[in-house]
Amino acid sequence: MTTTVGLAVALVAGAMLLRGTLQASLTREVDNTARQGGQEVVALINGHQPPPDPVPVVAGTLTVQVLGPDGRIVNASPGADQLVPLLPLAQAAAAARTGRAVLLDGRPFGIPYLMRVVAVPANGHQIVLSAAAYTEVRDSMRALGRALIVGTPVLLLLLAGATWLVVGSTLRPIAALRRGAQMVTATGKARELPVPEARDEVRTLAITLNDMLARLDAAGRQQRSLVSDTAHELRSPIASIRAQLEVALDHPEQQAWNQTGRDVLADTLRLSRLAEDLLVLARLDEYQPRAGVGKPVDLAALVTEEAERGTGGRVPVTARATGPCVVTGEVEGLRRLLRNLIDNALRYAKSGVEVTARREAGEAVLTVSDDGPGIPPADRERAFDRFVRLDDARSRDEAETGGAGLGLAIVRAIARTHGGSAYLEGTAQGLRAVVRLPAIPDQPAAPDQPAAPDQPAVPDQPAASVSPGSADQPAVTPPPMDVTRPGREISSKHADAGRQTGPPR
Numbered sequence: 001m002t003t004t005v006g007l008a009v010a011l012v013a014g015a016m017l018l019r020g021t022l023q024a025s026l027t028r029e030v031d032n033t034a035r036q037g038g039q040e041v042v043a044l045i046n047g048h049q050p051p052p053d054p055v056p057v058v059a060g061t062l063t064v065q066v067l068g069p070d071g072r073i074v075n076a077s078p079g080a081d082q083l084v085p086l087l088p089l090a091q092a093a094a095a096a097r098t099g100r101a102v103l104l105d106g107r108p109f110g111i112p113y114l115m116r117v118v119a120v121p122a123n124g125h126q127i128v129l130s131a132a133a134y135t136e137v138r139d140s141m142r143a144l145g146r147a148l149i150v151g152t153p154v155l156l157l158l159l160a161g162a163t164w165l166v167v168g169s170t171l172r173p174i175a176a177l178r179r180g181a182q183m184v185t186a187t188g189k190a191r192e193l194p195v196p197e198a199r200d201e202v203r204t205l206a207i208t209l210n211d212m213l214a215r216l217d218a219a220g221r222q223q224r225s226l227v228s229d230t231a232h233e234l235r236s237p238i239a240s241i242r243a244q245l246e247v248a249l250d251h252p253e254q255q256a257w258n259q260t261g262r263d264v265l266a267d268t269l270r271l272s273r274l275a276e277d278l279l280v281l282a283r284l285d286e287y288q289p290r291a292g293v294g295k296p297v298d299l300a301a302l303v304t305e306e307a308e309r310g311t312g313g314r315v316p317v318t319a320r321a322t323g324p325c326v327v328t329g330e331v332e333g334l335r336r337l338l339r340n341l342i343d344n345a346l347r348y349a350k351s352g353v354e355v356t357a358r359r360e361a362g363e364a365v366l367t368v369s370d371d372g373p374g375i376p377p378a379d380r381e382r383a384f385d386r387f388v389r390l391d392d393a394r395s396r397d398e399a400e401t402g403g404a405g406l407g408l409a410i411v412r413a414i415a416r417t418h419g420g421s422a423y424l425e426g427t428a429q430g431l432r433a434v435v436r437l438p439a440i441p442d443q444p445a446a447p448d449q450p451a452a453p454d455q456p457a458v459p460d461q462p463a464a465s466v467s468p469g470s471a472d473q474p475a476v477t478p479p480p481m482d483v484t485r486p487g488r489e490i491s492s493k494h495a496d497a498g499r500q501t502g503p504p505r
Contacts, residue, residue: 003160003163003167004156004160004163007156007159007160007163008156011152011155011156011159012152015148015152018144018148019141019144019145019148022140022141022144023137023141026136026137026140026141027101027116027134027137030101030116030132030133030134030137031101031116031118031132033061033062033132034062034101034116034117034118034130034131034132035101035118035120035130037061037062037064037130037132038064038118038119038120038128038129038130039120041055041064041066041120041122041128041130042120042121042122042128045066045122045123045124045126045128046122046123055075055076055077061132061133062077062130062131062132063077063079063080063086063106063111063115063130063131064076064077064080064128064129064130064131065077065080065081065085065086065128065129066122066126066127066128066129067085067089067092067126067127067128067129068124068125068126069124069125069126070089071085071088071089071092072085073085074126079110079111080109081109081110084109085129086104086109086115086117086129086131087102087104087117087119087129089127092119092127092129093119093127095117095118095119096119096120096121096127097121099118100118101116101117101118102116102117102118103115103116103117103134104116104117104131106131111131113133113134113135114133114134114135114138115131115132115133115134116131116132116134117129117130117131118130118131170202173194173196173198173202173203173206174202176193176194176196177193177194177202177205177206177209180192180193180194181193181209184213190213190214190216190217190220191213192210192213193206193209193210193213194206195207195210226386226387229386229387229405230274230278230387232387233274233387234271234274237267237268237270237271238267238271240263240267241264241267241268244260244263244264244267245260245264248260274406277406277407277410278406280336280410280413281386281406281409281410281413284410284413284414284416284417294328294329294330294418295328295329295330295331296326296327296328296440297326297327297328297329297330297331297334298324298325298326299321299325299326299327299334299338299357299364299366299437300321300322300323300324300325300357301324302331302334302335302338302357303319303320303321303338303355303356303357303366304319304321305335306319306335306338306339306342306355307319307342307355309339309342310342310346310353313346314346314349315346315349315350315351315352315353316352316353317342317346317352317353317354317355318352318353318354318355319355319356320354320355320356320357321356321357321358322356322357322358322359323358323359325357325358325359325364325365325366325439326364326439326440327364327418327437327438327439327440328418328438328440329418329437330418333414333417333418334414334418336410336414337410337411337414337415337435338355338366338368340407340408340410340411341355341366341368341411341433341435342355342368343407344368344407344408344433345368345369345370345372345431345433346370347372348370348372348373348430348431349370349371349372349430350370350371350372350430351371352370352371353368353369353370354367354368354369354370355367355368355369356369359439362438362439362441363420363436363437363438363439364436364437364438364439365434365435365436366434366435366436366437367432367433367434367435368432368433369427369430369431369432369433370430370431371429371430372430372431373430373431374426374427374430374431375424375426375431377426380423380424380425380426381423383408383424384408384409384411384412384422385405385409386405386406386409387405387406408422408433411433411435415435415436415437418437418438419437419438420435420436420437420438421435421436422434422435422436
């Protein structure tokens, strides 16, 4: 409706403009014809050659009168009134000064049509009045008016119909998209919206919306899966605590309360580790890296400290560093990353764990290797998913390892917040975890160093140490993960394995 009204206004305005322009053009042409005839007579008068009497003009086109200084007619063309001038002397003099033409009805002068009269001054204070017929212009305007009155509504109907067809064909795909979106809203289930065949902006919009719905559906499925996995992980220790307490309360005289307390404490610590890991992951998911935030941290010193922490374990931990490897980041977050990898390796290593830190092409490369059972290449990337357990030798019973499948997920999340990447690669004797972080160029020392080996270790508080709200947050914007590099697939079973005596992850 709005489009039709707009078209109607535009057509009426166009018709009025056309009529006005054409009338002005035709009127100007008539005025020029009359003025040219008058100027020819003036040329004869100014050349001291009085025009013959009567004044010769083109028959039927011009009417000429020559007025003397007293306003009386001294000469005229055939058919012109010899007594009554077309214009009074004052009006004729004014028209001569301004050059404007006067529209005059010729019937009082015995001329049966409208005329355009111009006045041209001549020598001797004479004025030549020249009148040209205006009938053709009037008839043309009437014909044009009738054509516009009939043609404008017809043209409006044609344009409105064409607009309705074009706009309707454009809006039909949008209406289909709206109906599809309503079905998604009503059912709560993501479904693909219809994509029109025409390759236009509406098709691009439909493809974009389908991609958005697919991502939202994937995020929803991931969220539901996380809730389900979390509930499953929480159910076992809660059920164990409840069963032990119920048995103890029902048969207090038969219970070894010290053992019951230790078992309940173990399950409580397991719940605490799971809650802390989930909190860390949630904060890392919400964290947005900001350039210039963080402090220099020497990974070589951090590797040495964490290797000494593993002294006295089931297998030895060897630290190797080729020199300072300084990165910008948060020291407690990087310590947690390295500690998770070392604890995982200690669970499965047969004879030892090797931790190295080196610089390579502008990156600080951190590796943790063990000689335990490896992970098939097809499962290495999947291992970084949350709550993943693989059906191989590295997927031990939950009670034995105490892990919930979040260790490697935390490792990758911390690496990404520091602008780096994490992946696993196979070795001849086991598995190697690799973390690559942007290194600070040509900076051998770092002011924010981990505690020296002879000092007490800082308690591991994962939720606080890697919180995105911390003042010492990672600084570098994470680059995209290079998943095409050989060996960039990681196993998350490594993440489940943590020493029972180690700090909570």
